[in-house]
Amino acid sequence: LAKTTQPISMDSYEGQEVNITCSHNNIATNDYITWYQQFPSQGPRFIIQGYKTKVTNEVASLFIPADRKSSTLSLPRVSLSDTAVYYCLVGGLTGGGNKLTFGTGTQLKVEL
Amino acid sequence: KAGVTQTPRYLIKTRGQQVTLSCSPISGHRSVSWYQQTPGQGLQFLFEYFSETQRNKGNFPGRFSGRQFSNSRSEMNVSTLELGDSALYLCASRAAGGGRGGNEQFFGPGTRLTVL
Numbered sequence: 001l002a003k004t005t006q007p008i009s010m011d012s013y014e015g016q017e018v019n020i021t022c023s024h025n026n027i028a029t030n031d032y033i034t035w036y037q038q039f040p041s042q043g044p045r046f047i048i049q050g051y052k053t054k055v056t057n058e059v060a061s062l063f064i065p066a067d068r069k070s071s072t073l074s075l076p077r078v079s080l081s082d083t084a085v086y087y088c089l090v091g092g093l094t095g096g097g098n099k100l101t102f103g104t105g106t107q108l109k110v111e112l
Numbered sequence: 113k114a115g116v117t118q119t120p121r122y123l124i125k126t127r128g129q130q131v132t133l134s135c136s137p138i139s140g141h142r143s144v145s146w147y148q149q150t151p152g153q154g155l156q157f158l159f160e161y162f163s164e165t166q167r168n169k170g171n172f173p174g175r176f177s178g179r180q181f182s183n184s185r186s187e188m189n190v191s192t193l194e195l196g197d198s199a200l201y202l203c204a205s206r207a208a209g210g211g212r213g214g215n216e217q218f219f220g221p222g223t224r225l226t227v228l
Contacts, residue, residue: 032215034215034216041221041222042219042221042222043116043202043203043204043219043220043221043222044155044202044204044219045219046215046216046217046218049215049216087155089215091215092215102154102155102156102157103154104154105154105155
């Protein structure tokens, strides 16, 4: 199983770019990297998914180096509403459910 | 389109009892996955059902079981409850494929289970 490591918490201010890194040293060849956002009393919400290099959508970017042993979620110009827990997920349901490994989550706090 | 719904939202049981949780996926989604979330262990994958068949399974004891009906609704059952089963149980659905890697899932709000 791919073990993931994320910072426990991060602080930022509105308008800044936030980068959250996830380490996954024993990622398997078929594993994808996915990031989710979770607010209190809600289920996680899909943010972005990638396999290698860079992926960008309307809310975030995901950077994955060539060795794929880590990944960085980049949130441009955060706002107060981005205060949440962010989870890194390595693996994939199509690759076998018992390979799904969530990180411990990073609590992001955004202040004015 | 309505999101994933879970019932009940809160549940209190005592040790040794059993419990059944229900999940209705987004219309058209045939895959339903279940997760357990606790402060100590974080988010852990329980199992996935697709077209009424269990397709993937995490590392949980046999006391945790599930099933899926022809309308894609799913139930999860936990028998002989233990104190450690107290957790938020999340259900997630995804469309066929779910994106490459299959991880674009849509989560429900969860069922908060407390075992006394």
